[in-house]
Amino acid sequence: MSEAIKTAAPVEGEPMPAELKTAEIPTRRGPAPGDPEFLGALRDCCRSLLAEGHVQRIIAYRETPDSLRPEVAFFASPEETGDLVWDLFCNTNICKYLLDYRTFEGRIGVVVKGCDARGVVQLINDMQIPRDKVEIIGICCPGQIDPAKVESAAGEAWVSRVVAGPDSVEIVTEEGTEMRVPLESVLTDRCLSCRKPNPPVADVVFGEDQKGRISDEVFEQIAELERMSSAERDAFWNRHFERCIRCFACRNVCPACSCTKCVFDQQEPDWLAGERNQANQHFFQITRAVHVSGRCTGCEECDRVCPVGIPLRLMNKKLWKDVKDLFDSPLPGTKLGVRSPLVMWDPKDADSFE
Amino acid sequence: MPVNESAAAEAEMMTEAEMTTDGASGAGADAGTGTWEPRIVAFCCNWCSYAGADLAGTSRKQYPANIRIVRVPCSGRINPQYILRAFQRGADGVMVAGCHPGDCHYTTGNYYTRRRFSVVQRFLEYVGLHPDRFSGHWISGSEGEKFVQTAREFTEKVRSLGPNEKMRDVL
Numbered sequence: 001m002s003e004a005i006k007t008a009a010p011v012e013g014e015p016m017p018a019e020l021k022t023a024e025i026p027t028r029r030g031p032a033p034g035d036p037e038f039l040g041a042l043r044d045c046c047r048s049l050l051a052e053g054h055v056q057r058i059i060a061y062r063e064t065p066d067s068l069r070p071e072v073a074f075f076a077s078p079e080e081t082g083d084l085v086w087d088l089f090c091n092t093n094i095c096k097y098l099l100d101y102r103t104f105e106g107r108i109g110v111v112v113k114g115c116d117a118r119g120v121v122q123l124i125n126d127m128q129i130p131r132d133k134v135e136i137i138g139i140c141c142p143g144q145i146d147p148a149k150v151e152s153a154a155g156e157a158w159v160s161r162v163v164a165g166p167d168s169v170e171i172v173t174e175e176g177t178e179m180r181v182p183l184e185s186v187l188t189d190r191c192l193s194c195r196k197p198n199p200p201v202a203d204v205v206f207g208e209d210q211k212g213r214i215s216d217e218v219f220e221q222i223a224e225l226e227r228m229s230s231a232e233r234d235a236f237w238n239r240h241f242e243r244c245i246r247c248f249a250c251r252n253v254c255p256a257c258s259c260t261k262c263v264f265d266q267q268e269p270d271w272l273a274g275e276r277n278q279a280n281q282h283f284f285q286i287t288r289a290v291h292v293s294g295r296c297t298g299c300e301e302c303d304r305v306c307p308v309g310i311p312l313r314l315m316n317k318k319l320w321k322d323v324k325d326l327f328d329s330p331l332p333g334t335k336l337g338v339r340s341p342l343v344m345w346d347p348k349d350a351d352s353f354e
Numbered sequence: 355m356p357v358n359e360s361a362a363a364e365a366e367m368m369t370e371a372e373m374t375t376d377g378a379s380g381a382g383a384d385a386g387t388g389t390w391e392p393r394i395v396a397f398c399c400n401w402c403s404y405a406g407a408d409l410a411g412t413s414r415k416q417y418p419a420n421i422r423i424v425r426v427p428c429s430g431r432i433n434p435q436y437i438l439r440a441f442q443r444g445a446d447g448v449m450v451a452g453c454h455p456g457d458c459h460y461t462t463g464n465y466y467t468r469r470r471f472s473v474v475q476r477f478l479e480y481v482g483l484h485p486d487r488f489s490g491h492w493i494s495g496s497e498g499e500k501f502v503q504t505a506r507e508f509t510e511k512v513r514s515l516g517p518n519e520k521m522r523d524v525l
């Protein structure tokens with residue numbers, strides 16, 4: 001080993017620009033979701049940010065005729081914020097829309113949950129958008145509800161609305177019947193194992209820090225897969241990979257997939273051929289997972305949007321587990337100014353070469 | 355066992371086109387006829403491992419002709435996609451070889467490789483590739499003997515596993 005390397009401290013690829021290392025702006029706090037004042041305060045906050053010219057756009061959610069499915073909306077003026085909503089059905093991770101504003105001259109506000117906020121931080125750390133261009137309006141998230149779980153709880157009846165309490169939800173059907181089910185029974189899968197529901201970085205925060213839910217289910221499933229033989233694992237993943245229709249939704253929503261030219265869209269060389277044979281299906285799945293390793297924030301949005309239900313979390317979290325074991329780095333998106341562990345090295349790294 | 359005394363000369367012929375099209379030949383994937391020989395792709399960095407293989411050749415040490423060397427400027431140049439592509443196009447095993455830590459011609463390339471490789475190795479195993487089909491080695495330019503040993507051992511491991519079907523384009 002040469003002298004120069006021996007004396008070098010653990011090396012980061014390139015130093016992080018200084019402005020990312022500056023202390024966080026002190027955050028303001030608003031009422032928590034569930035508080036009767038909450039929605040009014042959130043709208044006021046967004047309205048004044050736009051009115052006072054602090055931001056020129058706000059990415060948030062808007063009501064739709066289906067009360068279980070608010071839509072993502074882009075607010076350009078204070079007047080529009082009247083139908084801005086935030087309830088327990090704001091499942092969509094909106095951070096990726098920030099990249100549509102790469103060339104937008106102005107600042108953008110984003111209304112984000114804990115998992116979404118990690119995506120914003122990851123985009124900033126990956127230098128996709130500058131920190132000062134984003135106003136992070138964070139919400140300490142009590143957990144989001146899966147509309148499909150509500151609908152299956154309601155059985156045949158059409159759901160007209162859902163009133164969420166701290167531990168249970170009331171489902172009101174079109175016929176006016178009401179039923180009460182435990183909150184945990186209708187929460188989305190990712191919320192059931194969410195350890196970090198609070199935005200790690202924000203300019204305004206609504207609510208007090210939430211505890212989150214500690215479930216090891218995903219890691220238990222991973223451990224179970226690890227105990228299988230190669231042939232069993234091969235069969236397990238083959239069964240899932242062969243169902244992928246390559247809609248690329250998992251890539252499109254992912255805050256770690258920010259490449260302007262994705263390898264899967266390249267013609268020359270044509271890394272990914274069109275034919276859906278097991279070679280190509282594997283190539284796609286393995287490459288996507290490996291590309292996001294070390295930068296995947298564990299938001300599980302990819303898993304949520306996959307139309308054929310491929311358990312992408314079992315790959316992403318496996319990679320995260322290994323990256324964490326090997327290189328001892330923080331969960332991506334939880335800290336500003338952190339580079340991916342895969343673009344750094346340390347002479348003392350574990351050695352799997354023979 | 356077929357042997358190749360001048361592997362270096364053969365490796366010189368290996369172009370990227372061969373790597374990305376189904377140009378593999380030599381050791382065959384003729385399973386079932388009793389003549390099957392494992393096909394192994396070895397990605398070797400130019401400055402150490404490839405020189406090690408070259409040394410083995412010039413000192414007339416024999417290593418299995420099953421090994422097809424793809425010369426890369428540095429182990430850091432080995433994109434994980436190359437590894438997948440090799441398996442796709444018919445490799446039964448893939449070896450990655452570079453300079454020993456601290457000896458990389460570009461100073462730090464192999465440190466990056468080591469991190470990436472550790473993650474990819476565990477992941478390939480996780481999705482069901484047999485762990486013996488993929489390995490990494492530090493081989494210097496003076497370690498012709500180590501190259502020969504590694505090539506032999508790896509070839510025998512892969513031989514005992516039989517043809518690889520995982521990720522393979524045409525079975």
Ligand code: SF4
Pocket residue numbers: 251256257258259261262263264287288291292
């Ligand atoms: S899959 Fe890979 S190349 Fe494509 S956007 Fe994601 S990280 Fe980039």
Ligand code: SF4
Pocket residue numbers: 250253254255256257292295296297298299300301302303316
């Ligand atoms: S890979 Fe999935 S879980 Fe990870 S950051 Fe991307 S969308 Fe979120």
Ligand code: SF4
Pocket residue numbers: 243244245246247248249250251302305306307308309310
């Ligand atoms: S979202 Fe699901 S089906 Fe679509 S490309 Fe990703 S894994 Fe395949």
Ligand code: FES
Pocket residue numbers: 399400401402403427428429430452453457458459460461463464
């Ligand atoms: S030149 Fe051999 S590993 Fe970098």
